Amino acid sequence: MSDLQKAWAKNRLSALPAESFDEREEEETGHVPELPEHFDDDSSSASSASSTGTVIPSPSQNLFARPQGAPRGRSLQQIPWTTYFERELFLHDQSSPTNPTIHAYLTSPVGKGPLFVMHHGAGSSGLSFAVVGHEIRKRLPSAGILSLDARGHGSTTTPDSQTVDLSLETLASDFLSVILLARKEMKWPELPPIILVGHSLGGAVVTEVAKTGKLGNAVLGYVVLDVVEGSAIDALQSMHTYLSTRPAGFPTLESGIDWHIRTRTIRNSLSARTSVPALLMLQKSPGDSRPWKWRTDLGATQPFWENWFVGLSKKFLGAKGGKLLLLAGTDRLDTELTIGQMQGKYSLQIFPEAGHFIHEDLPEKTAISLVDFHKRNDRSALVLPPKVSDLLKQGKKV
Template structure:
């Protein structure tokens, strides 16, 4: 292994330890990695730059980086504080095979547009820097969410802040099932699903084994991993630079073995539409153009049970990474519309009811 490659791997370990994260570096014997499997000289330099910027983002953007312990399961969390007890907090939940850093660019856009809001993200079990796990059942993930949110709210005295929970893909299914039951202990004011529809999701699971088999088992470098994602899954390089590093171990293998999740697939998305529509508060569904509504969602849309936003732009399944500014605007408008509909109609739309009455939420 070349000196620059050794220096890069040493830097990864040092940065993880400096951030107080549970490092996986101890598990890899970097000296035994074959030369042909390590990044080339140019890739090593680029990787060093990517990791530097990625680490700076984590440490500079989030006010609190901490781990929660629940029944021997460690959940890694990141928190950008709201400006006051009256400010809203977005809770962002990622999907299978991803990590909380999939929301990195969306988080920066939300804060850029409205510095008063708070942002809370965490790694699901078996993802990112949370504990490894062989149990990915929907019920276990829902239980984790309840535990993490309860500790988060109580630890930081956020009982008076409104929570708006946003879930992408599997994260949307976890959120919807969690909120299908009344949660009086948490001040959840709204729910948002990003690019997941029950009927399409259930059908897509048929292709999952093929996808898992065909994707690379290991990458030559972080930059090569980013290139692979840009070729198959993402459209925004800027987002990819912030989301991909946490998907990989120091030896550049995947942190999450998606094959281990297969026993749980059958229960992930069944009942998603019903769960989403059963939440009594405001609801928002944001889709990319390739998704289509199923029967329950079509009926719910006709009955005005939720707000629908569909992006026709150049985007794939990871709409929050491809179009972070668009999604941020949609989320903030959703909050404004539901927190103070009269003010939203007047300030954002220039509409004042001539009859002088109040606008229903």
């Protein structure tokens, strides 16, 4: 730099107001104090410059401004279900007194919009799909979301004298009943176009229902999230080890939410704050420092584990309707599904940045996949040519 340039730069800098900035503070603490705080959602699904390419802010954009209404700090406060759903339903098939009263969350479809019917995995609840359902409706406002608590989970109840039956056939029957009872409860003249969506165990349930064909042409397709037969059965061998390392309870509800985030069981704090509270219940007893216990005893479900997943790949490929498989890694594909994918029998998407709870870790990306899947299978978008008989009736030559 020439002497003239140095003099010019020195003159310019002297005109600027002095700012205090301690480089040592940045080195010691690892952050610059003046940087803005970010919204309380540390998930990998949050939008970022790296995931959207080059961002060029316009003069009217305050790129680093805090979002309006965003809380300061890292919150573990519970988010209520009313944030995402318009109502809750308690559905009971009165044909038998032994039938459960199934609890479900519902946002009704608008007009001829589709209904996404969700089934969660073992140990989870209907709120597992709360955030992704909200993201679906952002992109498809006419869509409805129906998400149930399976028997033995959430707020669904069974007669006290009855042992909880979690066989695949029973869960599939419950799932089908929820759809039909919801139609009756909401007085829908007919079933809306349906997309079945299931995570883990729920994937086996929706596949079983799709295979039966009992919903007829109402089903446009079905989606399975992060479960395939081979890897699921292999994972059952280590299930007891996992359950033995999981805390038996938590001192507070917030600590339960925090555990799911810290262990990366759920990698999205917004999802964890919404879904985890439904997994725990307060059971106070003298001297117990961890009164928040798990609602579902996963260890007690062991007799049903193999029943859930044996034959899943064959049923998934064979059932009628559009098929979508979302996985967190290609290593989960077994031989039968690999061959089926090469033959184009179903659509496959991989989200390597997600954990097992794909829809909770990456609700935005999952919602985009589900909405695109609906659009590809939406029969109302088809424009069919007129029938020859209709043309003849109109006196037209064919």
